[in-house]
Amino acid sequence: xxxxxxxxxxxxxxxxxxxxxxxxxxxxxxxxxxxxxxxxxxxxxxxxxxxxxxxxxxxxxxxxxxxxxxxxxxxxxxxxxxxxxxxxxxxxxxxxxxxxxxxxxxxxxxxxxxxxxxxxxxxxxxxxxxxxxx
Numbered sequence: 001x002x003x004x005x006x007x008x009x010x011x012x013x014x015x016x017x018x019x020x021x022x023x024x025x026x027x028x029x030x031x032x033x034x035x036x037x038x039x040x041x042x043x044x045x046x047x048x049x050x051x052x053x054x055x056x057x058x059x060x061x062x063x064x065x066x067x068x069x070x071x072x073x074x075x076x077x078x079x080x081x082x083x084x085x086x087x088x089x090x091x092x093x094x095x096x097x098x099x100x101x102x103x104x105x106x107x108x109x110x111x112x113x114x115x116x117x118x119x120x121x122x123x124x125x126x127x128x129x130x131x132x133x134x
Contacts, residue, residue: 005127012120014052018045019113021080026106029085029097037094040085040102048080 025041032038087096 009120009123011053012116012123015049016113016116016120018049018052018080019109019116022109023106023113025080025082026102026109029102030099030106033095033097033099033102035095038097039095040087040097041082042085042105043080043082 022043022045025043029040029042085096085101087098088101089098090096
């Protein structure tokens with residue numbers, strides 16, 4: 001029973017976790033808007049979500065152990081494959097952060113994060129109604 005509930009929420013759980021990670025990446029870009037030679041980073045959300053749902057982790061590094069009693073670790077918690085954003089209009093100091101682009105991406109990502117929370121809330125509310133027999 002619990003595995004069915006977990007599977008029904010897995011997509012939204014993965015998507016919200018990746019949206020939160022993308023929010024951090026975008027906020028880091030904005031925070032470094034005045035840093036010379038800083039290169040704006042981002043990741044392909046759809047590709048990373050597909051890999052996460054399929055159980056593949058593109059950027060994962062194997063955990064080295066020196067004893068058979070060491071824990072294997074969580075292979076799904078590896079680093080995200082961050083890409084460099086190509087600037088439309090490069091700046092003179094080598095910084096590729098464009099505040100218009102970053103602000104728009106941040107707003108879109110926030111919108112999808114809020115929508116994901118709404119979907120999860122609705123799904124849980126539906127499950128609670130079914131369990132209560134109403």
